[in-house]
Amino acid sequence: MSTDRSEERTPLVDLQCKAHTYPDGTVGMHEVDFSVYPDEVVALVGGNGAGKSTLLEHLNATLVPDKGELVVDGTAITEDNKAHARKAVGFVFQDADTQLVAPTVLDDVLFGLQNYGMAGEEAERRAREALATVDAAHLEDRVPHYLSGGEKRLVGLAGVLVLEPSVVVLDEPLAGLDPERSRLVADRIRQIHEEGISVVLSTHDLEFAAEVADRVCVMADGNVVGNGTPREVFYDDELLERANLHPPAAIRVARDAGLDTGARPVTEADLVALLSDRGAPSETIRAESLDGSSGD
Template sequence: MSRDDSPLVDLQCEAHTYPDGTVGMHDVDFSVYPDEVVALVGGNGAGKSTLLEHLNATLVPDDGELVVDGTPITEDNKAHARREVGFVFQDADTQLVAPTVLDDVMFGLQNYGVPGDEARARAREALATVDAGHLEDRIPHYLSGGEKRLVGLAGVLVLEPSVVVLDEPLAGLDPERSQLVAERIQQIHEDGISVVLSTHDLEFAAEVADRVCVMADGNVVGSGTPREVFYDDALLTDANLHPPSAVRVARDAGLGATEQPVTEADLVALLTEADTLGPTQTPSPDGRGHD
């Protein structure tokens, strides 16, 4: 995918090896551009979390370079990466450190020397952004999983990053809370923040992502739009992934060859159109029916 704009984050990682000798990632060339949502998909151990943790210098390549907003990141300026690239961990408890939700969201601002009244106002604004203002006086560790995920997201947004990274944001959530978190992710993207997330839920990836990157064996083995990726049988087979249900249903119904729906909404619209056109016509790519 060629682009004219400069990346917000550009990672070149020839290798990253963990202390026990496990190779977490190799030969990775990964960038994040303005105004996009990128979904990383792949099986357990594919390297998704390892890649994400390189984007804000939580991990650093053994051989390679991270450039954030045009600035090469070194040991001396990791704070720049962590300010521009906010990270919401899968285990939200690792980010909740203060006695109340409001104190927790203020914590990062106070570390940067923001005065108390300003920090409090900005924290309340961040909580409102994720529809969690009603939680400000609650004790973080007594929140539900979904509420913790939203508070962690607010704690990142309050620092006004260019990119938000979420590791398995729907993990362990019931459908209602998953929908709430998904809606907040789409909202922050609409507010102009790029988002990178990892997920095992390909239905979710199809719904929210502009670009999908497939990982296997510590490398990005393919990328493209959801339609390009989820209709690439060879790529999905190599990564041991199954396409979203809309793709499978469309193929079973003989619709996938032309329209290629990737979400439930795409599929419903296509089937509704086919029903309206009648049994002797099928929808064509230009939107007109043909016999």
């Protein structure tokens, strides 16, 4: 299954990866054709070892294909211009500690600007604006490594936003976070998308993917095996089975309750709306959906 969302637009990022093999001989990806377009949120889903992190790390030239090409903002990326990819495509790693390097949060956000030759009051203004964008201005004097997991994720996000990228990439942005911190990070993702930045993220949380993504790409065995809107992907049982995934809770509850799923609810809000239209006991079904799990 594939949905063409290009509509003759030029992609911000275009990756053609015939193969990527790790030094130990493990094949990370093969025959991948992946693009990111303006004004979209793309979620990568798939089981462990499917290749999600490998694909993400190719988008800003952290990894490069053995065979293939990466084009960012119309520029083919080579060994000589990887900095272009890393400025245009901001990467927030799952382990935020890997990108927190300075003694204070403000210094950490300034680090990227200083690498590109910007210093002084203008750099500090942009760093503080980036922290304010992710609701982390109050952290600027804190020591990064003493922050909570969610706070570190927000500071890492500020550190890429300060470079004014066209695309932000997040590897498992909710991993290890409690529900409140997960909500805060999810809200910030929606906010930066509303400000015109495209977002690519990987996640095991299909409820989260259904909530935030315009497009879902399913990975299995190092390849993108399906691509479409959440309603297209999450109702494709054959595709989900191939990737060892279960549908989001809203779909499972709707089916278990014998509801007409012609409207294809994929989120809790969709399910509640469907139940409200039927005059069904939505509070009971909502509670059941909240207790569900993505099962992957």
